[in-house]
Amino acid sequence: MSESNKVVIKVNDNGSLRVTGEVELIDAEGNVFVTKPTFTLCRCGASNNQPFCDGAHRSISFKSTPRAK
Numbered sequence: 001m002s003e004s005n006k007v008v009i010k011v012n013d014n015g016s017l018r019v020t021g022e023v024e025l026i027d028a029e030g031n032v033f034v035t036k037p038t039f040t041l042c043r044c045g046a047s048n049n050q051p052f053c054d055g056a057h058r059s060i061s062f063k064s065t066p067r068a069k
Helices: none
Strands: 007-010 017-020 036-040
Touching: none
Parallel strands: none
Antiparallel strands: 007 017, 017 036
16 A cells, blocks of 8 residues: 555544545445545544534543553
8 A cells, every 4th residue: 555545543632533545434334424535533422423523522521642552
């Protein structure tokens, strides 16, 4: 896979997962979600736009700062 085709998922401190790159996001039944080249996925469970982030993590004071080891 070349660098230009590489998908990057960034774990944002106290927030969402930022997905950058050409990726297909599907639900449990195989239906495709419409996405843009960069989008964010909810990590806190409070978004009203699941599986996407709507910023709800801020209002519930979601805290999570995992680091790669």
